[in-house]
Amino acid sequence: MDIRTLCLGVLTMGDASGYEIKKKFEDRLALVFHASYGSIYPALNKLTEEGLVSCREESQEKRPDKKVYSITSAGRYLFLDEIVKPVSADRVRSDFLATLIFARLLPAAAVSKLIDERIADRAEKIARMRENCAGKATDTDRFMCNYGLTVYQAELDYLKENRHLLEADALLARAAE
Amino acid sequence: MDIRTLCLGVLTMGDASGYEIKKKFEDRLALVFHASYGSIYPALNKLTEEGLVSCREESQEKRPDKKVYSITSAGRYLFLDEIVKPVSADRVRSDFLATLIFARLLPAAAVSKLIDERIADRAEKIARMRENCAGKATDTDRFMCNYGLTVYQAELDYLKENRHLLEADALLARAAE
DNA sequence: GTTCTCATGTAAATCGTTACATGATTAT
DNA sequence: ATAATCATGTAACGATTTACATGAGAAC
Numbered sequence: 032m033d034i035r036t037l038c039l040g041v042l043t044m045g046d047a048s049g050y051e052i053k054k055k056f057e058d059r060l061a062l063v064f065h066a067s068y069g070s071i072y073p074a075l076n077k078l079t080e081e082g083l084v085s086c087r088e089e090s091q092e093k094r095p096d097k098k099v100y101s102i103t104s105a106g107r108y109l110f111l112d113e114i115v116k117p118v119s120a121d122r123v124r125s126d127f128l129a130t131l132i133f134a135r136l137l138p139a140a141a142v143s144k145l146i147d148e149r150i151a152d153r154a155e156k157i158a159r160m161r162e163n164c165a166g167k168a169t170d171t172d173r174f175m176c177n178y179g180l181t182v183y184q185a186e187l188d189y190l191k192e193n194r195h196l197l198e199a200d201a202l203l204a205r206a207a208e
Numbered sequence: 209m210d211i212r213t214l215c216l217g218v219l220t221m222g223d224a225s226g227y228e229i230k231k232k233f234e235d236r237l238a239l240v241f242h243a244s245y246g247s248i249y250p251a252l253n254k255l256t257e258e259g260l261v262s263c264r265e266e267s268q269e270k271r272p273d274k275k276v277y278s279i280t281s282a283g284r285y286l287f288l289d290e291i292v293k294p295v296s297a298d299r300v301r302s303d304f305l306a307t308l309i310f311a312r313l314l315p316a317a318a319v320s321k322l323i324d325e326r327i328a329d330r331a332e333k334i335a336r337m338r339e340n341c342a343g344k345a346t347d348t349d350r351f352m353c354n355y356g357l358t359v360y361q362a363e364l365d366y367l368k369e370n371r372h373l374l375e376a377d378a379l380l381a382r383a384a385e
Numbered sequence: 386g387t388t389c390t391c392a393t394g395t396a397a398a399t400c401g402t403t404a405c406a407t408g409a410t411t412a413t
Numbered sequence: 414a415t416a417a418t419c420a421t422g423t424a425a426c427g428a429t430t431t432a433c434a435t436g437a438g439a440a441c
Contacts, residue, residue, distance in 0.1 A: 032303045032306050032307070033399095033400075033401095034400085034401075037306060040306070040309065040310055043310065043313065048420075048421090049420080049421070049422090050419065050420055050421075059309075060306075060309075062300060062302075062305065063300065063301075063302050063305040063306050063309070064300075064301055064302070064306055065299050065300070065301065065401095066401085067401075067402055067403080068420095068421075068422075069401070069402060069403070069404090069422085069423080069424095070400080070401050070402075072421065072422055072423085073401095073422085073423085076422090091419090091420095093409080093410060093411090094409085094410080094418095094419060094420075095408075095409070095410095095419060095420040095421075096420080096421090097419085097420060097421085098420090098421080110310075110313075111313060114307050114310055114313065114314060115314065115318060118303035118304050118307055118322065119303050120303075121300070121301065121302045121303070121304065122242050122300070122301040122302075123239060123240065123241070123242070123298070123299070123300050123301075124240075124241055124242065124298065124299040124300075125239070125240050125241070125298045125299075126209045126295035126296050126297075126298070127295050127298065128239065128240040128352070128355070129209050129214060129217070129237075129240050129241055130209070130291050130295055131348075131351070131352065132217070132236075132237075132240070132348070132352060133217055133220065133287075133291050134348050135346075135348055136220065136287075136288060136291065137291060137292065141292060145295065169312075169377060170373040170374065170376055170377045171308070171309070171311050171312055171373070171374055171377045173373060174308070174370055174373040174374050174377075175305070175308065175309060177366070177370065178305070178363075178366060178370075181362055181363075181366045182359060182362055182363055182366075184362075185358055185359055185361075185362030186355075186358075186359055189354070189355060189358045189359075193351055193354065193355075196347040196348070196350060196351040197347065197348055197351050199347055200346060200347045200348045200351075210427095210428070210429095211428080211429080225392080225393090226392080226393070226394090227391065227392055227393075242429090243429085244429070244430055244431080245392095245393075245394075246394085246395080246396095246429070246430060246431070246432090247428075247429050247430075249393065249394055249395085250394085250395085253394090268391090268392095270437080270438060270439090271390095271391060271392075271437085271438080272391060272392040272393075272436075272437070272438095273392075273393090274391085274392060274393085275392090275393080
């Protein structure tokens with residue numbers, strides 16, 4: 032699954048501009064995938080060339096014109112082919128966790144700050160998601176939204192309850208210097 | 209944080225060959241980062257050129273020779289500089305979740321199979337981690353190991369309890385055709 | 386006998402980010 | 414005034430993966 036394919040997927044949920052697709056990546060897809068304008072716009076252009084999406088220009092009042100994309104039936108078939116393929120393993124990259132592995136090399140205050148920030152970030156995301164989940168119409172939307180909520184909450188609880196383990200290790204390492 | 213830096217980090221925990229570093233990425237670092245030989249070996253060569261690690265060749269009986277890398281003090285200083293930098297946001301890419309978003313486009317049996325496989329995968333990883341966590345010596349190691357265990361367990365429980373939401377949506381979509 | 390583990394590497398290709406470029410409107 | 418939102422794009426660069434290449438011993 033690449034960004035190109037996911038753009039196609041987003042368009043199965045309704046017409047959208049490149050800008051709106053980016054928004055969806057930030058909101059609904061934040062837990063799942065990541066994409067910048069630099070990948071979305073070229074992907075849409077290529078999909079248009081290949082006849083997998085069509086494009087109409089809409090002029091708006093007091094807003095820049097936008098290009099609204101629709102998925103074509105060829106696009107729909109291709110997307111279905113893609114999502115029945117076996118899924119590849121999750122790919123995670125977490126600077127936060129990578130740094131924590133080396134907590135013993137850091138000043139205790141730096142470790143505490145890092146964890147404080149992560150806790151604040153997760154708490155904020157959870158709050159936003161809770162609002163969001165309430166308004167979901169379909170079971171799938173609720174499933175996805177609550178999935179994120181559950182995993183983030185588990186992380187948050189774990190951090191609060193176990194941060195002392197890391198903070199103790201960081202302190203000990205300093206004391207031993 | 210890139211793979212180069214993380215190789216340096218792994219070497220702060222003890223000398224290792226490229227092959228052994230890859231192993232650590234698969235075991236301990238699987239939740240955190242991902243790296244292939246094609247990125248590790250060139251990284252080690254470059255770090256050697258730059259004097260951030262040193263390398264000695266060890267011949268073994270009935271095993272191919274190996275190159276064992278040690279971090280130098282220059283390498284240590286550079287690594288410390290790297291890990292005090294502000295961390296960038298997590299980057300997740302999950303084909304599994306991306307596919308589930310489109311559950312309504314899939315046959316119900318395909319959705320069920322996907323979830324079954326994920327549950328089996330998580331259950332297996334949890335079992336392996338439980339063993340692993342028991343033998344950890346430091347608080348940091350226990351923290352990291354239990355972190356993974358907690359998050360995976362939350363996901364597993366959630367999937368078991370809520371899979372019916374997705375399976376219902378997939379069935380409804382088919383019925384509406 | 387065939388697959389797995391140990392062991393190191395290279396080169397091409399892919400994929401995507403970052404930074405740049407532009408510009409109007411709206412909210413603080 | 415200044416920042417944020419809306420809106421689209423390109424080009425250079427960077428990072429990694431994938432596939433290829435090689436080979437011996439061990440386990441099943």
